[in-house]
Amino acid sequence: MFRRFGCTVSLWLLLGPSFAAAQGYFAGTVVDANNLPLAGATVQAGHATGIIQPWQVDGQAVTDAQGHYAITTLAAGDGSGNYILIARAPGRVSIVYPDTPCYYAYTCPSSGFAHTEAVPNLDANFQLQHPASISGHVSRADTSGPVIGATVFLSGGALYPSPTVQTDADGNFQFQGLLPDRYQVEVGFGQVPDQFVLLPQVYAAHDYDLLSPRPAGDELVLSDGQNATGIDFPLNPGATILGRVSGMIGRAISTDIAIRRLTPIADATDFRPAGRSGRYAPSELYPPAPGEYGIQPLLPGTFEIRFGGGVFSTEYYQHALSEAQALPVSLTGWQTQTEINGVVVPNQSIWGHITDAATGNPVVNAIVHGGPALPGFGTLLDVTDTLTDSSGAYTLEGLAPGATYVWVTRDPDYIDQVYPNVLGCCFAGVGTQPVQLGANQIVFNIDMALTAGASLMGNVFDADTGATFANMAVILFDANGHQAGGAYTNAGGGYLSPTVATGSYYVAVVLKQGYYYYPNYICPFTTTCDLNNAQLLAFSAPQRYALNFPIAHLDRIFLGTFE
DSSP states (O other), X not given: OOXXXXXXXXXXXXXXXXXXXXXXXXXXXXXXXXXXXXXXXXEEEEEEOOSSSOEEEEEXXXXXXXXXEEEXXXXXXXXXXXXXXXXXXXXXXXXXXXXXXXXXXXXSSXXXXXXXXXXXXXXXXXXXXXXXXXXXXXXXXXXXXXXXXOEEEEEETTOSSOOEEEOOTTSEEEEEEEOSSEEEEEEOOOXXXXXTTBOOEETTTEEOOTTXXXXXOOOEXXXXXXXXXXXXXXXXXXXXXXXXXXXXXSOBOOOEEEEEEEESSOOTTOOEEEEEOBOSXXXXXXXXXXXXXXXXXXXSEEEEEEEEOTTBOEEETTTBSSGGGOOOEEEOTTOEEOOOOEEOOBSSEEEEEEEETTTOOBOTTOXXXXXXXXXXTOBBOOOEEEXXXXXXXXXXXXXXXXXXXXXXXOOTTBOOEETTTEESSSBOOTTOOOEEEOTTOEEOOOOEEEOBOEEEEEEEEETTTOOOOTTOEEEEEETTSOXXXXXXXXTTSEEEOOOBOSEEEEEEEEOSSEEEETTTEEEETTSOOOGGGSOXXXXXXXXXXXXXXXXXXXXXXXXXXXX
16 A cells, blocks of 8 residues: 655664664654655554443654654553554544554444554554545436435445445435545445336446346546545436235235346356245335335346245246246346236145134234244244234245244234233243144144234324424333333334233333423433323223324434433
């Protein structure tokens, strides 16, 4: 990265008593980009101390007019006899010895990649340069509109780890504080659904997809203090394959989807994972509908699609049992090909009925889950889920052999329940009973009768401005102050609580430094909450209650401190 300059050990020893005293510690020279002495730079020796205070200075010195420095006193450090050296100067990129730059996005130095140097080292030299920058704009090639929230990656040089930034509301991005070097810039997917169809791109204008190798790209060579502007990315929309996967009885199936390119260049790695078809209770931010899948963005060509595998049979499009019989899918231009559907057969499954415990009537559209318990913890792992039909019947498919738990959640009229009749979710504990699944086995009559309960829905918003915030936690506490369940607000501030038993409950929103109990009681985390200041709400079952929750100055106290 730079050539070493400065005094040797023998020269330091000739400079007199003040430098001779430094023989046990650190000394050297700091120069600029033109290898001229840099006066007024600070060189520090220290050690890493942990996460809270990652860097402790044990000794330091300032360079003189000739760029010389000498650290003549040192604290004990971490006791290893090794120290981290770092040189800093105003308006320059800081350097961790021997040549690791410090970038604006990371703590400097970081113990994860800092070099340690043992004393004495009287030839620890540095070159400090002015920071360079890279900036540009990301847009859609088809509409010329900005791409908001796209991830821009920077690689090359001495970057570690490689930094990323996201485009702003105008599609702009900037990397600052860069050491002059050679770099490559790349743009990935945006953060909103209509941008998922855009192909990733390496500067300048090199498109690729999940089946093609990442292009080499064009290098940006930055000089001392250079601001490289106009590094723009007009992203092209890719082609899309859409379809649905079902089981033999027509139910939506969540299973693996794989793809292979045949033309224009055959994919040498055979089939590659391309995601899963949707579930009934997905955790994804933008989930597909149950059983549906999408593969995007793709460069035009001819492809084969594979469904299932593992706990399902394997099928190739279109309903072929082998790859040799598969029907290729052709995509020209940037088209969308729909109805690329598959049908797979589960190797193991569980069948049953869900009813109302009080009436015996079927519970329709209840979400039924199946999966094992996490060893040593008892947490139930949601492997697959489905909905009950008009008769309350369900079929869980996509299960591996072994001990499998069945449970029902997120029904607004009924309390969560683990088979056979344990209220609450989602742990294997006293009263829960796993279903023992053998290989290629169907287990029938895993039935549950659900207990009616009450739930709460509404909106959380700023009482003054009407502003809302997503992902705010809304918690229900019972009359004794014990947590009974919770939910998160959506982008519009709306929430729906889990269903709870008949009783009285407090409602609170979790803010940055404490709870805000309905209707207007603030309780910091550092104090014991006096629930006499909150309102106790009486719930009876079955009932869904509406409760809007206006909070004064929410825009400030959610993101900052209490007034």
